[in-house]
Amino acid sequence: MSLVDGGLVIDLRRMDGVTVDPGARTATVGGGAIMSGLDRATQPPSQHVLFPQGAAVAEGPFDYPLPWRGAAWIVHPFGLWDDPADDARVRQWAHDTRADVRPWSRGAVYLNFIGREGRDRVIEGFGAENYHRLAGVKALYDPDNVFRLNHNIEPRIEPRPAGR
Numbered sequence: 001m002s003l004v005d006g007g008l009v010i011d012l013r014r015m016d017g018v019t020v021d022p023g024a025r026t027a028t029v030g031g032g033a034i035m036s037g038l039d040r041a042t043q044p045p046s047q048h049v050l051f052p053q054g055a056a057v058a059e060g061p062f063d064y065p066l067p068w069r070g071a072a073w074i075v076h077p078f079g080l081w082d083d084p085a086d087d088a089r090v091r092q093w094a095h096d097t098r099a100d101v102r103p104w105s106r107g108a109v110y111l112n113f114i115g116r117e118g119r120d121r122v123i124e125g126f127g128a129e130n131y132h133r134l135a136g137v138k139a140l141y142d143p144d145n146v147f148r149l150n151h152n153i154e155p156r157i158e159p160r161p162a163g164r
Contacts, residue, residue, distance in 0.1 A: 025100060049076040051110075065134055067127030068108035075101050076113045111151050122151045132156065 012032030019028045051074040058070040068074065077097035079090040111125040123131045135156035138145070143155050 025096070049078055050074070051076070065126050065130035066108075067130065068106060068110060071106050071108070074110050074113075076110070114151070119152075119154070122153070125151060126153070 012030070015030035015032040016034070017028070017030040018033050021027070052072065053068070053074050054070060054072045060069075075098075077094045079094040081087075081090045107124065108127065109121060109124045111122070114121050114125065126134060131153065134153045138153050139155035145152070145155055
């Protein structure tokens, strides 16, 4: 049995409170809060970007080279600042924020959210198996690594058997 009776449409806009406890490194965010409220409550100025994923993004060929497609959310802490004196503080804030949500990570990264962070981060973006497969394709079509900007996939040059 089931009952569908008395459903309500609710407006959460008045539940917009944001409380930040820097010592505990926690934030309590009401259901009606918007990102600008969270930005005002945190220091440094920031953008806490949350992208819903999954659903249609997760469908398609199983060998599509992005390991994060089935994740429900992608998070991107993005610090903003003007004063060069804040460089270290804001970078640390962004790194700490990412570390705080890492326990819920699938170990992958959305490639548009990385800079020049090295080969390991690029591999996280594609997944190790996908990266290896793409490196083989790159070795076939771009063995000299001419197309090496952005998130480079290094061509995998495997030794050729003798006599070839």
